[in-house]
Amino acid sequence: MHDSTLDCASLIPQAGYVRVLRPDLPPEAFSPSRSRAALAPIYVALIALAIVALAHGWIPWPVLPLVSLVIGAAFAGLTFLSHEALHGGIVRGKRAKHVLGWIGFLPFLLSPRLWNAWHGRVHHANANLVDDPDRYPTLAEYRESARARFATDTFSLGGRRWRGGLSLIFGFTVQSFHQLIAARAQGFLSRREHRLAIAETAAGALVWATVAALCGLVPFVFAFVIPHLVANAIVMAFILTNHSLSPRTEINDPLVNSLSVTTPRWIERLTLGFGYHVEHHLFPAMSSRHAPKVRDLLVRRWPERYQAMPLVAALGLLHRTARVYKDATTLVDPRTGAEFSTLLPRERGVLDPRAGRHGDPELGGEHVDELGVRVDRVLGRPTVARAAG
Numbered sequence: 565m566h567d568s569t570l571d572c573a574s575l576i577p578q579a580g581y582v583r584v585l586r587p588d589l590p591p592e593a594f595s596p597s598r599s600r601a602a603l604a605p606i607y608v609a610l611i612a613l614a615i616v617a618l619a620h621g622w623i624p625w626p627v628l629p630l631v632s633l634v635i636g637a638a639f640a641g642l643t644f645l646s647h648e649a650l651h652g653g654i655v656r657g658k659r660a661k662h663v664l665g666w667i668g669f670l671p672f673l674l675s676p677r678l679w680n681a682w683h684g685r686v687h688h689a690n691a692n693l694v695d696d697p698d699r700y701p702t703l704a705e706y707r708e709s710a711r712a713r714f715a716t717d718t719f720s721l722g723g724r725r726w727r728g729g730l731s732l733i734f735g736f737t738v739q740s741f742h743q744l745i746a747a748r749a750q751g752f753l754s755r756r757e758h759r760l761a762i763a764e765t766a767a768g769a770l771v772w773a774t775v776a777a778l779c780g781l782v783p784f785v786f787a788f789v790i791p792h793l794v795a796n797a798i799v800m801a802f803i804l805t806n807h808s809l810s811p812r813t814e815i816n817d818p819l820v821n822s823l824s825v826t827t828p829r830w831i832e833r834l835t836l837g838f839g840y841h842v843e844h845h846l847f848p849a850m851s852s853r854h855a856p857k858v859r860d861l862l863v864r865r866w867p868e869r870y871q872a873m874p875l876v877a878a879l880g881l882l883h884r885t886a887r888v889y890k891d892a893t894t895l896v897d898p899r900t901g902a903e904f905s906t907l908l909p910r911e912r913g914v915l916d917p918r919a920g921r922h923g924d925p926e927l928g929g930e931h932v933d934e935l936g937v938r939v940d941r942v943l944g945r946p947t948v949a950r951a952a953g
C-alpha cells in the first residue's frame with residue numbers, strides 16, 4: 565500500500581536545507597551575476613548577423629543546416645539566460661528582469677509575465693507536488709483524461725517509444741502555449757495580467773513576422789523554424805530530466821523531487837549551468853555560477869539524498885521507463901503494466917516502504933558515478949512486468 569505522494573515524515577522542506585547550507589556559502593553567491601547580462605547582446609548580435617547573412621544569400625547551401633544549428637544554440641542560450649534573469653540571478657530591478665526576460669524568451673514568443681507566474685511562482689513552490697503544472701499524470705488522471713493519455717502515449721519519452729522524441733523538438737513550444745491559454749483558468753494570472761501576457765507574446769510574434777517579411781520564406785525556415793526546433797531539443801533535454809524521474813512528494817523537498825544532470829564543461833557553459841537543478845530549486849534566485857559550491861555542500865552533507873547523473877544517462881532512463889505515476893515512487897506504463905521505481909534516496913527503507921528494494925543485488929543496488937555520487941541503479945529496470953489489462 566503506497567500513498568500517492570511521499571509523506572512528510574521522510575521529507576525535508578526546501579527551507580530546512582537552506583537554513584543548513586546558507587551559512588557555508590560565500591556572500592557573493594547571494595548577489596546577482598550582473599556580468600551575465602552581457603550575454604544577451606552577444607547572442608542577439610550573433611543571431612542577427614546570421615539572419616542577415618541568410619537573407620542576403622551569403623551562406624552556401626551545404627552550410628545552411630550548420631547556421632541553423634548555431635542560431636538554435638543561441639536561442640537556447642537566450643532561454644537559459646531568461647530563466648536565470650527572471651529568477652533574479654542576473655539583475656535585481658523588476659523592469660530590467662522583465663526586459664531581459666522578454667528578449668531572452670523571444671525565440672519561444674514566451675511572455676515573461678506568464679513565466680513568472682507559471683514557473684517562478686507555481687512550479688517552484690510545487691515541483692512534483694499535486695499542483696505542479698509541469699508534472700506528468702497520476703494513473704487516475706491518465707485513466708480519466710483523454711488528453712493526458714494522448715499526451716503521454718503519443719508525445720512523451722518513455723516505454724521505449726522513439727516518437728517520444730517529439731516532446732524534445734516541440735515540448736517547450738507546446739507547453740508554453742498551453743500555459744498561455746490556460747493561465748487564466750488555472751488561476752495563474754488575473755484577467756489584466758493575462759491580457760498583458762498575450763500582448764507580450766503577440767509583440768514577439770510581430771518581431772518574427774517582420775523578420776519573415778524582410779528575409780523571405782526559405783531563409784526564414786533556416787533563420788527561425790529549424791533553430792526553434794533545435795532550441796526546443798536543447799532546453800527540453802534538460803527540462804524533462806529535471807523532475808520526471810523523481811518521486812511525487814507532499815512537500816517541496818528538492819533533494820527528493822529534483823535531479824541534477826552533468827554534462828561536459830563546454831555544454832555546462834553554453835547552457836548556463838541549467839543542469840544544476842537540485843541546487844536551483846534550493847536557491848532559485850542564485851545565479852547557477854555558484855551552483856557548484858552548493859553541490860559540494862550537498863554531496864558532503866546529504867550524499868544519500870542528492871540525486872545527480874549524466875544528462876545522457878537521464879535521457880536514456882526517460883526513454884526506457886514510464887511517465888505515469890502509479891504512486892509516489894512507482895512509474896507505470898499503463899499499456900503494458902511495466903513498473904519502474906523512481907529515483908530514491910539511497911538510505912534503505914527511509915522513503916520506500918518496499919523492504920529490500922535498495923541495495924538488492926537482484927534489482928541493481930548502488931554504484932558510484934564519476935562525480936563520486938552514488939547512483940541507484942534500480943531505476944530503469946522493470947520491477948514488475950505483467951500483461952496489460
Ligand SMILES: [Zn+2]
Pocket residue numbers: 647651683688844848
Ligand atoms: Zn527555475
